[in-house]
Amino acid sequence: MPEISFSPDDSLYRDRDKLSEDYTPEDIVxxxxxxxxxxxxxxxxxxxxxxxxxxxYGKTGVGKTAVTRYLLNQxxxxxxxxxxxxxxxxxxxxxxxxxxxxxxxxxNEFRDSDNRLSNTGHPMHxxxxxxxxxxxxxxxxxxxxxxxxxxxxxxxxxxYQLPRARSNxxxxxxxxxxxxxxxxxxxxxxxxxxxxxxxxxxxxRFPPYDAEELQEVLHQRVSVSFYEDAIADGVIQLCAAYGxxxxxxxxxxxxxxxxxxxxxxAKDAQTVDEDNVAEARRELEREEVMDGIxxxxxxxxxxxxxxxxxxHNQDDPSRSKDIYxxxxxxxxxxxxxxxxxRRVRDFLGEIEGLGVIESIQRNQGYPEGKYNxxxxxxxxxxxxxxxxxxxxxxxxxxxxxDVVEESDRISA
DNA sequence: TTTCCACAGGAAGGTACGGTCT
DNA sequence: AGACCGTACCTTCCTGTGGAAA
Numbered sequence: 001m002p003e004i005s006f007s008p009d010d011s012l013y014r015d016r017d018k019l020s021e022d023y024t025p026e027d028i029v030x031x032x033x034x035x036x037x038x039x040x041x042x043x044x045x046x047x048x049x050x051x052x053x054x055x056x057y058g059k060t061g062v063g064k065t066a067v068t069r070y071l072l073n074q075x076x077x078x079x080x081x082x083x084x085x086x087x088x089x090x091x092x093x094x095x096x097x098x099x100x101x102x103x104x105x106x107x108n109e110f111r112d113s114d115n116r117l118s119n120t121g122h123p124m125h126x127x128x129x130x131x132x133x134x135x136x137x138x139x140x141x142x143x144x145x146x147x148x149x150x151x152x153x154x155x156x157x158x159x160y161q162l163p164r165a166r167s168n169x170x171x172x173x174x175x176x177x178x179x180x181x182x183x184x185x186x187x188x189x190x191x192x193x194x195x196x197x198x199x200x201x202x203x204x205r206f207p208p209y210d211a212e213e214l215q216e217v218l219h220q221r222v223s224v225s226f227y228e229d230a231i232a233d234g235v236i237q238l239c240a241a242y243g244x245x246x247x248x249x250x251x252x253x254x255x256x257x258x259x260x261x262x263x264x265x266a267k268d269a270q271t272v273d274e275d276n277v278a279e280a281r282r283e284l285e286r287e288e289v290m291d292g293i294x295x296x297x298x299x300x301x302x303x304x305x306x307x308x309x310x311x312h313n314q315d316d317p318s319r320s321k322d323i324y325x326x327x328x329x330x331x332x333x334x335x336x337x338x339x340x341x342r343r344v345r346d347f348l349g350e351i352e353g354l355g356v357i358e359s360i361q362r363n364q365g366y367p368e369g370k371y372n373x374x375x376x377x378x379x380x381x382x383x384x385x386x387x388x389x390x391x392x393x394x395x396x397x398x399x400x401x402d403v404v405e406e407s408d409r410i411s412a
Numbered sequence: 413t414t415t416c417c418a419c420a421g422g423a424a425g426g427t428a429c430g431g432t433c434t
Numbered sequence: 435a436g437a438c439c440g441t442a443c444c445t446t447c448c449t450g451t452g453g454a455a456a
Contacts, residue, residue, distance in 0.1 A: 100440060121431035123439060320419080340445060345420070361420090365454030369418030415456070421451085432439075 011227075012265050012272065018225045024069045029220050030213035031063050032202055038071055041202040045075060046082055047142055051177025051314050053163050053199050056186055058206030059251030064181050065147055072143065085140025093151040099158035102146065103127045130162060132170040142281040150184035156195045163198040185277055196232040208248020214240035217250050218257060228263070232273040235260065239277060259284055286330075287349040292354035293386035294357045299339060299392075301387045302330050303347040305396065305403075307357060307374055308383055317373035321344060328400050333406060334395035348374060356383065 017023060028035060041052045056064045072088050079086040089109050098104045101119065107130050108116060110114045117127065125205060135142055144162065152158070162178050163329060165171045180199055209217065218236045239260070243253025257272075259280035264272040296304070306326035311319040324341050331338040339347075351357050358377045363370040376383065380400070384391070 098441075119434085120429090120441080123432090123441060270416060339443095342421080342446080343444060346444095349421090363418095363454090364450050365417080365452070366415080367417055368453095368454080370415085371419050372453060413456100414456090418451105420449105420451085422442090422447105424445105424447085426445080426455100429442090433437085434435100 009265060010232045011268075011270060011397050012261055014227050015225055016258070016261075019221055019254050021254075024066060024073065025220060025224075026066055026271075027220065028063060028070055029205070029216045030209060031067055034063070034206055035067055035071065037202070037204050038067060040056070041204070042071060042075055045086060045143070045177070046078060046084060048084060048141075050166070051143060052139060052201045053180075053181070053326075054190060054202045054204065055200035056182045056204050056206060057182045057188055059185075059208055059247050059249065060183050061243075061247075061251035061253075062208055063250065064207040068179065068181065072145070079141075083389050086143070087138050088143045088145065089142060090145040090147065092147045094148050096151055097265050098151060098155045099152055100124050100127065102152055102157075103131055103158050105197050106144065107134055110138065119279045120123060124157070126168075128158075132165055135165070135171045135174045135176060139173045143177045143179060145179045145181065147181045148183060149180045150182040150187035154190060156191050158201050159191065160195045170212050184302070195269045209243070209250055210248065211237075211240045211244040214243045214248070214250060214253050218253060221254060222257070226272075230261075230271055232271045234274055235272055235277055238274055242277075244283060254279055258285060263369050286382060287353070289356055289382060293356055293383060294389075296351070298336060298390055299343075300347045300351060301390045302334065302336060303344050304351055304356065304383065305387065305391070306330055307348075308380055309374065309400050310378065312404060317375040319371050319373045320348060320361075321371070321376065323348065330396065330403070333403075334396055336394070339395075348372075378385060 005254055005398055016026075038056075040052070041054050045051050051056070056068070069090075072090075076086060076088065089106065089111060091105055092103065093102055101122070101366055104119055106115050107127060109136070111117075115128070123230060149159075159178070161170075162176060165176055166174075178199060188196060188203075189198070212294050215236055218239065218240055235257070239253045239257045242256055243249055246252045256277065260276040261272045263276040263279050263283075269276070291306070293301070303323065307318055309330075310322060310326055320341075324344050327344055328338045330336075348357070348359070352359050352374070355375070356377055357374050360373045360375070361370070362373055384400070392395075
């Protein structure tokens with residue numbers, strides 16, 4: 001075992017944390033129009049009027065959350081100057097799949113840890129009553145930021161209730177404003193018309209960053225995060241180009257830059273170069289897929305393994321019928337209850353959503369009909385490595401050839 | 413032009429579970 | 435203990451689809 005020790009290393013980074021998602025820069029680059037409209041929409045707060053409900057939409061990593069934090073910080077600061085009683089609550093709706101769950105989380109935002117509501121068991125109307133009571137107890141102007149609000153799906157009852165709370169007499173002592181942030185462009189369109197009109201009094205669309213804007217964003221962060229000359233020529237352009245390709249996502253571009261710099265640091269390099277970026281990109285991609293697979297439930301993994309084993313010695317995409325047959329055999333071998341074909345279709349769709357596999361729609365007409373076929377989106381070894389825990393646990397060998405053989409033997 | 417196939421995926425409903433309240 | 439509450443996970447049923455064959 002080699003001797004190992006830690007020592008501070010600050011030859012590259014001035015402040016690595018300033019590349020992180022949580023950091024709100026002092027200046028936001030390339031979002032001037034959006035900030036201007038947002039600022040106007042928030043103005044009533046300072047005037048002591050009813051706040052607007054605001055809806056922000058745009059893909060991930062285009063500055064919605066960053067701009068919101070930036071403006072709300074400023075608003076909080078100015079409201080103290082003008083003696084306005086302002087409370088802001090930011091809630092990320094990730095993992096919350098209904099209005100009910102969001103409402104409970106919101107109530108708990110106002111409460112001490114010894115007084116929290118449990119996540120289940122309460123009737124919805126009581127949760128809402130408690131929420132309105134918390135609003136009234138807090139008083140003043142309250143801005144509720146619901147980040148990634150599209151997670152709640154088509155259950156928009158909370159989004160219906162909140163903007164109407166005051167006019168319905170549910171709250172009397174507080175002025176309430178809702179700021180909804182959505183990554184899903186279709187979410188707003190799918191809301192009931194009455195929800196849409198009340199929630200989205202002001203709509204602000206955040207377009208993706210183009211490569212040039214991404215470069216500006218990166219330059220700004222580089223200046224506060226790294227020492228001079230730590231970044232080689234072309235690195236920023238390269239990260240920005242990848243970011244632009246990934247849907248104009250500044251967060252991804254920043255993550256990539258940080259990962260590249262970490263690689264350089266691990267090699268005791270004095271500068272971050274394009275090779276570091278390429279290496280980091282491979283690693284990030286790999287991590288994304290690995291994490292996605294590792295978090296899958298057993299049934300999903302069995303469906304995925306069924307496809308892997310079919311693709312092991314076959315170039316054509318596998319149709320779901322065949323995947324299902326293999327899946328049933330695998331369930332047999334590993335003593336899992338097989339789900340129905342319909343359910344496995346859902347599994348495959350979810351795995352596809354992670355980018356692990358890809359589907360192709362085929363239509364061969366009569367008599368073959370129309371069907372979906374799937375193939376792997378990444379190499380077999382990586383996928384198998386990511387589900388090795390399940391494979392070991394149920395005694396499915398990681399050697400796909402063995403499984404193919406056993407499976408053939410069963411069906412024979 | 414119509415028929416026909418194999419299937420995708422929406423809709424609806426059941427069940428079990430973790431929770432509260434009386 | 436037993437009535438309720440909301441929800442994850444599943445099954446069953448069924449309609450729509452689009453291109454080759456008839």
